[in-house]
Amino acid sequence: MSGKGGVGKTTLAVFLSTYYARKANNVILADLDVEEPNAGIFLQKTEIHSIDAVVYRPRWKEDLCIFCGKCQEYCKFNAIAALPNYVIVFQELCHSCYACSELCPTKALPMYPAKIGTIGTYHIKDNFVFIEGRLDIGQEIASTLVKQTRDFVVQKAQEAQKALEAHATMIVFDAPPGTACASREAMAKADVVILVTEPTPFGLHDMAMAYKLVKASGKPCAIVINKDTPGYDGIEEFAKSENIPILARIPYSADFAQAYSKGELLNSDDIYHGINIEKSLQAIEAWVSKNTSGGLK
Amino acid sequence: MKIIFSVTENKGKQSIVDARFGRAAGFFLFDEENDSGTWIDNTSNMNAAGGAGVQAAQAVVSSGADVYIGPQLGPKAMSVLSMSKVQLFEGVPGKTVEENIELYKAGKLLKIR
Missing domain, CATH: 3.40.50.300 (P-loop containing nucleotide triphosphate hydrolases)
Incomplete structure (x- = not known):
């Protein structure tokens, strides 16, 4: 080092x-x-x-989302923007910690593989x-x-x-x-x-x-x-x-x-x-x- | 109409417009109807490791502003704000909120696309 x-x-x-x-x-x-x-x-x-x-990263499922905004609060890496009618996941900021995916009350952020x-x-x-x-x-x-x-x-x-x-x-x-x-x-x-x-x-x-x-x-x-x-x-x-x-x-x-x-x-x-x-x-x-x-x- | 400014410190209409967006000290939300303003602190974002623009853009959307006046926006902030109805204008950093309002009213500020 x-x-x-x-x-x-x-x-x-x-x-x-x-x-x-x-x-x-x-x-x-x-x-x-x-x-x-x-x-x-x-x-x-x-x-x-x-x-x-x-690595695995979340993708937003619009039809499952209730727009509670919790995913954005959980993300420690500012990788999610939860707007009143839309959720954006910034893949390049995601650290694959699974917090948003696992804590989403309606499971609207399933994880998918991505090559890095x-x-x-x-x-x-x-x-x-x-x-x-x-x-x-x-x-x-x-x-x-x-x-x-x-x-x-x-x-x-x-x-x-x-x-x-x-x-x-x-x-x-x-x-x-x-x-x-x-x-x-x-x-x-x-x-x-x-x-x-x-x-x-x-x-x-x-x-x-x-x-x-x-x-x-x-x-x-x-x-x-x-x-x-x-x-x-x-x-x-x-x-x-x-x-x-x-x-x-x-x-x-x-x-x-x-x-x-x-x-x-x-x-x-x-x-x-x-x-x-x-x-x-x-x-x-x-x-x-x-x-x-x-x-x- | 409500206008939100990216500013360097909280000095009401005399606040200086910041050259930075995600890492600005805060936002000044000006309500034209009753000529009053609200301060939205952004210091927690100033030292964020990443995604400061995303969080700041989110704050702009949740503020209920109709118009944003401030510096140019990065690609991530832009993709958040372009999903909202907030109209985006490039302000003049270094000048006060008051001066920027005048420029805006005179149609001298460019739209950010």
């Missing part, structure tokens, strides 16, 4: 999952940034399958799977798909674990930026959280917001500083005052940024565009295994 966008969540998630896979772990990398999934760009992959992500996106599964290596949630264009609610993708990934990991018996599966969730519902859903099933940030006041501000969310969950949490350059100590000061370990500092590199902008595959070589990424990944691995008792889930 990061709060701020563009700090390097995806880069680190791709490197970290590739690293774990190279060390013969069973790994699933999950891109939960469903509004703009991009981890797949940096991986050589083959699609296994893609399923539709479906896709969940794609890709083969990277025999022990490395990539799963991506992708929201359809025009859809406004990302959190539902984040949750569905996350649960799909966890289910796949459990199935794999059962089938393979010996090995646990490592899941790397690449969370969306921000600190709202979608981010909360993204971290809900994680054992540990890594906050990726950049050494700028903006990076600190949004990371501090994300940290508030993580702190409330009680999950172990650590910081990785990406695009590190000297001159700003805000992240260190914050980490010290909150007692959060800083696991790694990945230095800024113009070469790296250029390779990224071209969508170059992120291969976890020891030295990547002049940066010793391996050392950072080792430090992360050590912290993760220390904080996940009884092995990885």
Whole structure:
């Protein structure tokens, strides 16, 4: 997680999952940034399958409606306008909570399925799977798909674990930026959280917001500083005052940024565009295994 | 005839017309017959995560207004208001309710379609 966008969540998630896979772990990398999934760009992959992500939303039945207006009062998302002689359901604002449908005294708002996106599964290596949630264009609610993708990934990991018996599966969730519902859903099933940030006041501000969310969950949490350059100590000061370990500092590199902008595959070589990424990944691995008792889930 | 205005604060006919609709501070419902007005608070909508326009449009319809004068409307507010009989006019934000009434009476405000 990061709060701020563009700090390097995806880069680190791709490197970290590739690293774990190279060390013969069973790994699933999950891109939960469903509004703009991009981890797949940096991986050589083959699609296994893609399923539709479906939610249920109400449709108004005029002949059953008694125009009591209760549906509009119940809707916490302002998705319903109840007029004296007409009810409008704004599908794009609906969170599929069922409140209006179940509480309508005349059952005038039955629920119908609607496709909101896709969940794609890709083969990277025999022990490395990539799963991506992708929201359809025009859809406004990302959190539902984040949750569905996350649960799909966890289910796949459990199935794999059962089938393979010996090995646990490592899941790397690449969370969306921000600190709202979608981010909360993204971290809900994680054992540990890594906050990726950049050494700028903006990076600190949004990371501090994300940290508030993580702190409330009680999950172990650590910081990785990406695009590190000297001159700003805000992240260190914050980490010290909150007692959060800083696991790694990945230095800024113009070469790296250029390779990224071209969508170059992120291969976890020891030295990547002049940066010793391996050392950072080792430090992360050590912290993760220390904080996940009884092995990885 | 009743005219409803999207306004920045409650100052009667001296209220300033807001440039925002769904997230305006409130609405001023002016009753031409007895030259008096009512304040409809909208602050609960100001910080809504989404659907502020829908709720504000609903408030305009329930107010019983015949005419709306305020800023342009978003697509969701528009689809609610187009189901009602309220006539929609684009007001001049920054000017007072009183000034907007004069412009309306002089036929200088454009209809929102």
